[in-house]
Structures are given as C-alpha cells and as structure tokens.
Amino acid sequence: MLSLLSARRNKVGHGFPVKPIWAEAVVIGIIVAAILGFVAILNAYEIPSRVLARDFAARGMEVPEGYTAAYGIPYSVLLLIAVAVVMTVIARKTRLGRYIFATGGNPDAAELSGINTRLLTVKVFSIMGILVGISAVVASARLTNHSNDIGTLDELRVIAAAVIGGTALSGGIGTIYGAILGALIMQSLQSGMAMVGVDAPLQNMVVGTVLVAAVLIDIIYRRRVGGK
Numbered sequence: 219m220l221s222l223l224s225a226r227r228n229k230v231g232h233g234f235p236v237k238p239i240w241a242e243a244v245v246i247g248i249i250v251a252a253i254l255g256f257v258a259i260l261n262a263y264e265i266p267s268r269v270l271a272r273d274f275a276a277r278g279m280e281v282p283e284g285y286t287a288a289y290g291i292p293y294s295v296l297l298l299i300a301v302a303v304v305m306t307v308i309a310r311k312t313r314l315g316r317y318i319f320a321t322g323g324n325p326d327a328a329e330l331s332g333i334n335t336r337l338l339t340v341k342v343f344s345i346m347g348i349l350v351g352i353s354a355v356v357a358s359a360r361l362t363n364h365s366n367d368i369g370t371l372d373e374l375r376v377i378a379a380a381v382i383g384g385t386a387l388s389g390g391i392g393t394i395y396g397a398i399l400g401a402l403i404m405q406s407l408q409s410g411m412a413m414v415g416v417d418a419p420l421q422n423m424v425v426g427t428v429l430v431a432a433v434l435i436d437i438i439y440r441r442r443v444g445g446k
Contacts, residue, residue, distance in 0.1 A: 223242075226242060257291065260288075260291050260292075260295075261290055262288070263288060264286050264288050265288065270285070270287060294359075297352070298398070301349065301352065302394050302398060306394045306395070309393075314338075314341065317333050317338055318342060319390055320333060321333060321339075321389075322389030322390045323388075354368060357369060371422070374422065374425055375408070375425055376401075377429060378404055378426075378428055378429040379397060379401040379403070380392065382399075382403055382432045383395075383398070383399050383400030384396040385397060387436070388440075404425070407425070408425070
C-alpha cells in the first residue's frame with residue numbers, strides 16, 4: 219500500500235498521469251481484503267483434539283474442557299514473506315538488482331556498459347546459495363528429515379514456477395511475486411495430482427508439459443509485443 223501511494227506521489231510530482239483516487243482505493247482495498255482473508259483461512263484450521271491431548275500430556279497436563287487452538291500462520295510463510303520483501307527491494311530498489319536485470323537481458327551490453335559481469339555472477343550465486351540454505355532448513359524442519367537428497371529433481375518445478383510467474387527464460391524480465399504465484403500454481407497442480415493418485419513419473423511429465431507450454435506462450439507473447 220505504501221508503495222502504491224509512493225508511486226502515485228512520484229507520478230504527480232513529475233507531472234505524469236495518474237489513476238483516479240477511487241481506483242487506487244479499490245486496489246488498496248483488494249490487497250487488504252486478500253491479506254485479511256489469507257490470515258483468516260490459516261486461522262480457521264483448528265488443531266485436532268488428539269494432537270492437543272498429546273501435546274498437553276507431554277507436558278504433564280490435561281486439556282481444559284472446551285479448549286481449542288488454531289494452527290495460525292506457519293513460520294515458513296512468515297519467512298517466505300520476509301524473503302520476498304527483501305528480494306523485491308534488492309531487485310527493484312538497488313543498483314545490484316538493476317545490474318542483475320541488465321546482465322540477464324544482454325550480458326555483452328552490460329559488460330560494455332561497465333558492469334563487472336563476472337563479479338556479479340559470483341554475487342548472484344552467493345545470494346542463491348543463501349536462499350537454497352534457507353529453503354533446505356525449512357524443508358528439513360517440515361519433513362523431519364536431514365538427508366542430503368531433499369529437493370532432488372525439483373529444479374524442473376522451480377523453473378516452471380518462475381516461467382509461469384512471468385520470468386523470461388531469455389533473461390532480463392521477472393518479478394519476485396510472480397515467481398511466488400507461479401510456485402503456488404505448480405504446488406497446487408502437484409498436490410492435486412497426488413490426491414487423485416497420479417504416479418510420480420507421470421507428474422514429472424505433466425510438469426514438463428506445463429513448462430514447455432508456458433515457455434511457448436511466453437515466446438509468442440513477447441514476439442507479438444516486440445513486433446508492435
């Protein structure tokens with residue numbers, strides 16, 4: 219919301235046309251409603267009584283009569299929000315982010331512009347190493363499993379999520395929130411196939427098909443936009 223208001227103020231200050239104030243209010247209202255609805259849905263899932271009884275028994279206590287508790291917002295979701303905010307700021311508001319997009323769009327032009335692309339590549343891999351480490355900690359905590367093969371063969375789903383979220387495989391275009399939305403779509407697809415009993419190899423084939431279709435649509439769309 220603050221970003222919307224800040225963008226509007228900057229446009230007004232530089233004489234650019236802006237949307238009506240009611241349109242901005244509607245957008246802010248939709249965002250607020252989505253956030254409140256998300257929190258309400260997460261708080262609607264109550265912890266089963268047997269789980270509460272086991273937790274209280276482990277502490278030598280009994281569950282009070284009529285006592286209920288909700289799962290609330292998981293720490294992993296809060297961590298995702300924090301990482302998304304930090305990475306969005308880096309991508310949109312820092313010189314490092316502009317260099318990354320420039321190098322992704324055209325490495326040769328970026329290097330001729332004075333960007334140290336080799337050092338930038340090291341920085342990008344360092345950031346990715348940190349993010350992968352955070353994801354490994356979250357995955358290990360969720361699965362109570364500490365083997366070194368967690369996430370194997372998830373690269374296809376990650377690429378598909380990024381492409382579905384609007385990231386161009388050719389580089390230079392993409393957003394953090396788009397990748398998150400793409401990941402939600404891919405996870406929903408995978409969970410749905412698992413619920414209906416689709417075998418794992420067939421799931422990978424479906425994910426690959428979705429990735430190919432997303433890339434094809436992206437190429438066609440960008441060619442048409444570029445042609446205009």
